[in-house]
Amino acid sequence: MKTVLVGISGGIAAYKAAQLVSDLSKIDDIHVEVLMSKNACEFITPLTLQTLSHNRVTVDSFDTNYAYDVHHISQAKKADLFIIAPASADVIAKVAHGIADDALTTTFLACNCPKLIAPAMNTGMLENPITQNNLKTCRAYGMTILDAQSGYLACGDSGKGRLAEVSVLKQAVLHHLYKDDTLSGKKVLIDAGPTQEAIDPVRYISNHSSGKMGVSLARSFARKGAHVTLVIGPNHLEMPYGVNVVDVISAKDMYETMMEYGPTNDIIVCCAAVADYTPKNVVDHKIKKQGGGLTIECKRTQDILQSLGENKKEHQLLIGFAMETDDMENYAKSKCIKKHCDYVVGNTIVQGESGFATDTNRIIITDGSTIEGPWFGSKDEMAEIIVKKVVESCY
Ligand SMILES: Cc1cc2nc3c(=O)[nH]c(=O)nc-3n(C[C@H](O)[C@H](O)[C@H](O)COP(=O)(O)O)c2cc1C
Structure with a gap:
């Protein structure tokens, strides 16, 4: 069981911390304890956080209603991760300088x-060189800053200062909680x-791939400490935390990007559903409907895996x-x-169970002669099996 401490300071985004605490508390392996500044209690009540975390919320250092130990020390000792979200300009200044x-x-x-x-504040406060220096100091002490986003701010301004999305905060917590250094120093390139x-200009040829398998793989490799680049076609997924994402559209874009990044990467995984054929000529205006059919002449696209194999270092x-429908092995x-x-x-491809756009997959792994598997489970679980195989091959 991992213990995550969530610190909430006095900013308008404090209400968003309730969602973070709720999401983290639902994960079986995580025990969440919340600490609030006195000012945070002006924005959201400890009762809300206590109910969502299923644990008592700490506000007052001098509260004697605890078991006989020095509460902040015992809490600090059992913490596996501490996130302050939202972090006010004030609390950032304090933690940068050891004020307690x-x-x-x-x-x-x-x-x-x-x-x-996770800073959240008005743009003026965030961009103030004092706050920027404090954030720099925090980074220098090894703290991770989850950058504020741009957008509409509660004060009515528009600009940088919005708390990062709760889903990003959650992913960051999970990443740092479970990360190890097994593949530290390795560079991984994935297409998906x-x-x-x-x-x-309005129509295209595509396929049912969602990109989920590649996202799961990117997340798993990143949690092993690798530097991961994910080259991904059009998708509706939340991108994994700590991964360099390169968006591409066509098979040509993907080919060129993979060829550019390929030589400098140690581990390359190609799980994209790249179109094998592309229209020979792209018409520069919308093709009007007319009587009879429409024939589109296509040409072969370049084979990314073949090229990477032929140039393998x-x-x-x-x-x-x-991805096959029959005789897969x-x-x-x-x-x-x-x-190569x-x-x-x-x-x-098994409808609703394995293959495109599903959350689960059924896989085997072959080295060209032997077959391992089959395994069946979530794409995250399948990604872990593949990453484990890579780790065994690297060491
Ligand atoms: C309505 C209101 C909203 C505020 N929102 C923020 C905010 O989003 N970010 C911030 O850094 N400070 C904000 N402040 C100022 C902080 O509450 C103030 O600096 C306070 O001292 C922070 O206390 P704490 O860091 O101990 O929680 C706000 C103040 C008020 C009255």
């Missing part, structure tokens, strides 16, 4: 676990999702994906050999 004048800041100072700070091949590990084996891959992950 309430329960939140005293416990924060006593902790030696990973510390995350569909591509869109333009027919005219000594230090590189190349993994392809094979034999196809995956021959693909592995033909495309170290492994090919085979997955079949």
Whole structure:
């Protein structure tokens, strides 16, 4: 069981911390305790946070209604991660300089676990060089700053200062809580999702790929400490925390991006559903409906996996994906050999269970001769199996 301390300071975004605490508390392996500054209690009540976290909320350092121990020290010792969200300009200034004048800041100072700070304030306060210097100081002490976003602010202004989305805060907590250094120093390149091949300015050819498998893989590799670049086609997914995301549209874009990044990466995983064919000519105006049919002449796209395989460097590990409707194992084996891959992950399309746009997948892994698996589970679980295989191959 991991203990996450959530510190809430006095800003209008304090109400968003309730969602964060609720989301984290629903995760079986996580125990959440909340600390609030006195001013935070002007914005949201401890009762709300106590109910959502299922734990008593700490506000007052000198509250003697606790078990006989020095509460901030015992709480600091058991913490696996401390996040302050929202972090006011005031609390940032305090933690940057070791000021410990309430329960939140005293416990924060006593902790030696990973510390995350999510600033939220008016643009003027955020851009003030004093706040910027304080954030710099926090970074220099090893704290992670979860940058504020631009948008409409509660004070009526528009600009930078909005608390990062709660889903991003949650992902950041999970990333830092479960991260290890197994693949530290390794660079991982992943392609994922569909591509869109333009027919005219309003129409395109594409496929049902959602990009979910690639996102799960990117997240798993990042949690192993790797530097991850995810090259992804059009999608509706939340991007994984701590990953360099490169958005592409067409098979040509994806090919060029993968060729550009490929040589400098150690581990390359190709799980994108790249279009095999693209219209020979893109019409520059909308094709009008007319009687009879419409024939679109297509040409082959460039094969990303084949090119990466042919140019594979000594230090590189190349993994392809094979999505088949039948005879998947034999196809995956021959693909592995033909495309010079170290492994090919085979997955079949089973409506609602495996393949495109599902949350689960059924996979095998082949090195061209042997077959491991099958495994079935969530795409996150399948990603972990693939990452484990990579780790075994690297060391
Ligand atoms: C209505 C209102 C909204 C405020 N919103 C913010 C905010 O979003 N960010 C911030 O840094 N300070 C904000 N402040 C100012 C802080 O509440 C003030 O600096 C306070 O001292 C912070 O206390 P704490 O850091 O101990 O929680 C706001 C104040 C008021 C009255």
